[in-house]
Amino acid sequence: MNFGILQLARKGAVQLLASGMMGVLTLAQIAFLSRHFGYRDLGIVSTQLLVVSIFTTFCDFGWEGFIIQERGSRRRVALILGSALPRLIGFAVIVDLVMAFALRELGVVEAAWLTLLLVAPVLPFVILVGALQGFAVRALDIERLAMSEVFSKLLGVGVTIGTAWHFDSLNCVVLGFICTIAAKFIFMSSFQLDTLKVILLSVMRRARAKRLYYYMGTQLTGQLFNILGSKADELIVASMMSLEIFGIYASIKQLVIQGTSFAAPLIRRFTMPYFSRDRLSDGPRGDRTISIFVWSNAAYITFFLTLAIGAGLVTQFVLGPRFVNHADMLIRFAVLWSFQTFAGATMSAYLQSTGSPFKALAWMSIQVIVQLAVMWATISLGLENMLFWASVSYATMAFSYHLWFFREEAGLTVAQVFRRILSPVIFYYALAAAIIWGLRSLSLPSVFEIVGASIFVGAVVFFSLRERNSQVNIEHQASRGALRQR
Incomplete structure (x- = not known):
């Protein structure tokens, strides 16, 4: 299947637009829920959001990756998936019910285990949607896939908003999730009906699905670490703190998560093609x-530290005036996630x-x-101290691993790693800290956060351009040396 450059560019633009629209819709939902419910009810709704998020992440069995790379016709791949479908659904249902009853016996808040029971009936549809999405990506049917996801x-x-507004239902998130899955299944089935028929009619057949189970195992392992990495703090806070505190904590964290879900894929898609072409050990390349x-x-750190600088404006605009007093928590979240992406995002890509991939997983x-x-270990000291020490631990890991990695992979000295890679990072954090301290100590109006963010972004762009110029000089020197040898 061949596509021209203009077609690929159009598909990329459609995907980017769809991602942006879905991010806006999620922020609109967060904004409404944070204004409509009190802190305790918001804690219950946030618990449901947490469980639904873990539920959908867990149900990703690696089908999309398997479907995209598996050789053979569309029908053959659908036969393999159909033969494995009953086992996967049975496995997911058993895990879901065991988790629900375990949480109930452990005395966890009722919203957690009740949500697992409520979403159990839609498990088969969640798994089928993942398969249909994989076939759409394989065929590069990005436009219809994007429309299905957005609508x-x-x-x-x-x-979600309607049931919360008219009925004050604390199960609004679960109802919204069920409707989302149902609509996505209907939309995707409408343009992949033949594939769906093959999958469903082959459930009683026996096909070789070892490669699928291999992908399923590796994907579940990776998803387990993804869940622990992104949701472990919420699980700890939900189990150790009151519903009121958890509602505030989870609502503010959503601002960072939604920003990440939009920025991270863009940065990865721009950098991974270059990484796959050039190795660190390839001299000038x-x-x-x-x-x-x-x-x-620089892109990751700038995004999160800009969010930290404008924490007051962002908190008031999205969550409402009553959350402004908790804007400092958004600063701590943004700093933590900046260190987290510095430690793992670019390195993983x-x-x-x-x-x-196994090095990335390790x-x-x-x-x-x-x-x-x-x-x-630090939750007993309070949320602020927990986030602070988590940031310190990530910063320590990030700096240590960068020093070791570039010495091993690129043969750089400690001084070279510090000068080329770590010193710009230190400058970014020092400048952001100075701007945040100035805004807070002088008690400037929130509008000055825009000025501070602009100064910070401008400084990062300046340093990035300087790095680009130094790279151009290195390439010129290398080319001159090669010509002299000739």
């Missing part, structure tokens, strides 16, 4: 890869692009284990 999300958000590392780190598992240990 189903719009319906789900509408149901390795220098180009180092520059991509610097740019990627490079390792995955160069055929080292590094992610180390981060998750350390994060869990630090947060569990």
Whole structure:
């Protein structure tokens, strides 16, 4: 299947637009719920959001990756999936029910285990939607896939807001989720009906699905660490703090998560093609890869620290005036996630692009284990201290791993790693800290946060351009040296 450059550009633009619209819809839902419910009820709704998020992440069995890379016709791949479908659904249902009853016996808040029971009937549809989505990506049917995702999300958000507004239902999130899955299944089935028929008619057949089970196992392992990495703090806070505190905590964290879900895919899609082409050990081409590392780190860190600088405005605009007093928590969240992405995002993109997914998984598992240990040990000191020490642990891991990695992979000295990679990062954090301190100590109006954010972004762009110029000089020197040798 061949596509021209203009067609691929159009598909990329459609996907970008769809991601942006879904992010806006999610923020609109968060904004409404944070204004409509009191802190305690918001804690219950946030618990449902947490469970639904973990539920959908867990039900991703790696089908999309398997469908995209598996050779053979569309029908053959659908036969393999259909033969494995009953086992996967049975496995997911058993795990869901066991988790629900375990949470009930442990005395966890009722909203958690009740949500698992309420969403259990839609499990088969969640799994089938994942399969249909994989076939749509395989065929590069991005336009219809994007329309299905946007319209189903719009319906789900509408149901969530409508049931909360008219009925004050604390189960509004669950109802919205069920409607989203139902709508997505209907939309995707409408243009992939033949594929769906093959999957459903082959459930009683026996096909070789070893590769599918391999993908399922590796995907579940990765998803487990993803859940622990992104949701472990919420699980700890939900189990140790009151519903009121958890409602505030989870609502503010959603601002960072939604920003991440929009920014991270963009940065990865721009950097991974370069990483897959050039290796760090390739001499001058390795220098180009180092520059991509610097740019990627700058993009992640700038995004989150800009969010920290404008925490007051963002909190008031999205969550409402009553959350402004908790804007400092958004600053701590943004700083934590900046260190988290500095430690793992660019590094993971490079390792995955160069055929080292298990190294990426091992590094992610180390981060998750350390994060869990630090947060569990410091939650008794309060949320602020927990987030502070989690940031310190991530910063320590990030700087240590960068020093080791670039010495091993690129042959750089400690001084070279510090000068080219770490010193710009230190400057970004120092400048952001100075701007935030100035805004807070002088008690300036929130509008000055825009000025501070503009200064910060401008400084980062200046340093990034300087790195680009230094890379150009390195390439010129390398080319001159090659000409002299000739």
